[in-house]
Amino acid sequence: MHVRVLLFGSVREALGVKDLEVELDAGATVGDLRARLADRHALFARHRLLSAVNQETVPETAVLADGDEVAFLPPVSGGAPEPEAGSGRCTLHEEPLDVHAVEARVTGDDAGGVVTFVGAVRNRSKGQDIRHLEYEAYPGMAEREMEKICDEAARRWPDSRVAIAHRVGQLAIGDLAVVVSAAAPHRAEAFEACRFAIDTLKETVPIWKKEFTTEGESWVEDHP
Numbered sequence: 001m002h003v004r005v006l007l008f009g010s011v012r013e014a015l016g017v018k019d020l021e022v023e024l025d026a027g028a029t030v031g032d033l034r035a036r037l038a039d040r041h042a043l044f045a046r047h048r049l050l051s052a053v054n055q056e057t058v059p060e061t062a063v064l065a066d067g068d069e070v071a072f073l074p075p076v077s078g079g080a081p082e083p084e085a086g087s088g089r090c091t092l093h094e095e096p097l098d099v100h101a102v103e104a105r106v107t108g109d110d111a112g113g114v115v116t117f118v119g120a121v122r123n124r125s126k127g128q129d130i131r132h133l134e135y136e137a138y139p140g141m142a143e144r145e146m147e148k149i150c151d152e153a154a155r156r157w158p159d160s161r162v163a164i165a166h167r168v169g170q171l172a173i174g175d176l177a178v179v180v181s182a183a184a185p186h187r188a189e190a191f192e193a194c195r196f197a198i199d200t201l202k203e204t205v206p207i208w209k210k211e212f213t214t215e216g217e218s219w220v221e222d223h224p
Contacts, residue, residue, distance in 0.1 A: 001026055001066035009074045009136055009208035010219040014043055031060035048075055055141035071138060073206050075221035089163045090146035092137055097165050097176040105163035106183040113187030115194040119178040121171045128213040135168045138206035145205045153193040160184035160193040166207060
């Protein structure tokens, strides 16, 4: 059977390609695929990589099918064609983010509190001067994972609504990288939902950040 392997962030850069075509025996698992790739590229054996099949995270024991899209995701930094801005709760954009447009996705007559977190590119990191950043995402899966965050926030804080927008591509100092807006009947729930959303996004959504500093460049991979 035939599967397509997608590569992102530091793994894509190390191998110099965006995807690989691999032939496997019927019944092969994600672990079998990783072992096959490790025979060719040692980083698959030593690198902390999360497995996803058809944009859903899976264990190493998951059995693959012909035509599957498999991604081995490096640790995230902390978001297909892009959806039209404002078309859903969660979006990726190459263009500058519009804070008010994101807030408009959650506001309503029942919203007694609206809380918005805005993340911007700062000029220093880890003692080094930043020149600019680059964000890369796994399209489709990134929006899907952000939607899951919004659904979970609504479950934890009933009547709350959350929307997320994230930039991809090159960002200059001061550019907005992410906007998270949360609305709820009361301010406490809005604050909690917003904080939950940005904290979880930084841990689970397949978006990677590369820092370009005056000392060099490197991928930021903080989470397993």
